[in-house]
Amino acid sequence: MQCADEGALREVHHESPAYVRLSLAAAMTLGFVPGWFHRNAKLRCVNLLLTYEDGCKASCAFCGLAREKDATWTAKKFIRVPWKTFPTPDVVQAIKRGPSHVGRVCISMITHPRCRDDVLAVCKQVAQVTGLPVSLLISPSIITREDLLAMKEAGADRIGVAIDGATPEIFDRFRGKPVNGPHRWDRYWQIYEESIRVFGRGMAGAHLICGLGETEREMVGAIYRARALGGSTHLFSFFPEKGSALESQAPPPIGNYRRIQLARWLIDHDLTVPDRMAFSGSGRILDFGVTAAQLDEAILCREPFETSGCPGPDGKTACNRPYGNEKPGADIRNFPFPPDDEDLEGIIRELSE
Numbered sequence: 001m002q003c004a005d006e007g008a009l010r011e012v013h014h015e016s017p018a019y020v021r022l023s024l025a026a027a028m029t030l031g032f033v034p035g036w037f038h039r040n041a042k043l044r045c046v047n048l049l050l051t052y053e054d055g056c057k058a059s060c061a062f063c064g065l066a067r068e069k070d071a072t073w074t075a076k077k078f079i080r081v082p083w084k085t086f087p088t089p090d091v092v093q094a095i096k097r098g099p100s101h102v103g104r105v106c107i108s109m110i111t112h113p114r115c116r117d118d119v120l121a122v123c124k125q126v127a128q129v130t131g132l133p134v135s136l137l138i139s140p141s142i143i144t145r146e147d148l149l150a151m152k153e154a155g156a157d158r159i160g161v162a163i164d165g166a167t168p169e170i171f172d173r174f175r176g177k178p179v180n181g182p183h184r185w186d187r188y189w190q191i192y193e194e195s196i197r198v199f200g201r202g203m204a205g206a207h208l209i210c211g212l213g214e215t216e217r218e219m220v221g222a223i224y225r226a227r228a229l230g231g232s233t234h235l236f237s238f239f240p241e242k243g244s245a246l247e248s249q250a251p252p253p254i255g256n257y258r259r260i261q262l263a264r265w266l267i268d269h270d271l272t273v274p275d276r277m278a279f280s281g282s283g284r285i286l287d288f289g290v291t292a293a294q295l296d297e298a299i300l301c302r303e304p305f306e307t308s309g310c311p312g313p314d315g316k317t318a319c320n321r322p323y324g325n326e327k328p329g330a331d332i333r334n335f336p337f338p339p340d341d342e343d344l345e346g347i348i349r350e351l352s353e
Helices: 006-012 024-029 064-069 088-096 115-130 145-153 168-175 185-199 216-228 254-268 292-301 341-351
Strands: 019-023 045-049 081-087 104-108 134-138 156-164 204-210 232-237 285-287
Touching: 019 024, 019 088, 024 045, 024 081, 045 088, 081 088, 088 115, 104 115, 115 134, 115 145, 134 145, 145 156, 145 185, 156 168, 156 185, 168 185, 185 204, 204 216, 204 254, 216 232, 216 254, 216 285, 232 254, 254 285, 254 292, 254 341, 292 341
Parallel strands: 045 104, 104 134, 134 156, 156 204, 204 232
Antiparallel strands: 019 045, 019 081
């Protein structure tokens, strides 16, 4: 039996679809909270997160949302920053009248049974009112091909699948049975492939986190798998979230991350494949499988070291997530803007570390 006051109860508890959570960067960009960006970075994609009183049903070891099931936990952080809750209509209107540099909206599901319907409702509002392209970061454990078709009908043009772990062992250790999680490696890749069939080649991205214990060779393998299936990789550097099971684990060494960034860019631009690359016995990249001229050109164009994500109408990355991988300062992992000359000098040094 459905409670007649169910809609009212959702609003009292600030739950989706009546409410959504905004990343700190999005809340600043849309004028909901005050603040300024280090080095005058500009957020080009508004990130929304569905929200429920009883939280996410998964328990991924690296994710701050897993802790929200603990009634004593009040930090409400995800991907390093706070996500505050606002009424969905207010957010949609703010996006509509927002700054011109915003070129995309991304709506993230969590692992919750109501997400399947609620993401469609929010997606329709955003697409119809703002006219901006909409990406959906989906939860493969609870959706089917029919859901993907409904998402496309609701106005989404791209799909993101947060596979995160580069190997089945890492995925299972941090997202599967060992942490009492519902997620399965094969299911995630299956839905990633299905997303490409439904939305088209180039219209799905696999999120991968560097620094969960994989070798560079293993990460390159996962990046190439995503590309060979018809999509691309959105790369993240692990950052320990307070309250998560991995809060004491260090981010990957910067040289490790720079090499993976460069390899990702070369693979996603179809300039190399793992079989042409060379690796050390420990799995470190020794040769990227391109000519010296091609490698220099890739590095000097600076793009490999910018945030990788869904594009805006201009074809450039819109989902640039300023400082989502690190605290604002000198150690920028994913540049939310083109690196300047001083940045590039540091990147070149870091590639050999």
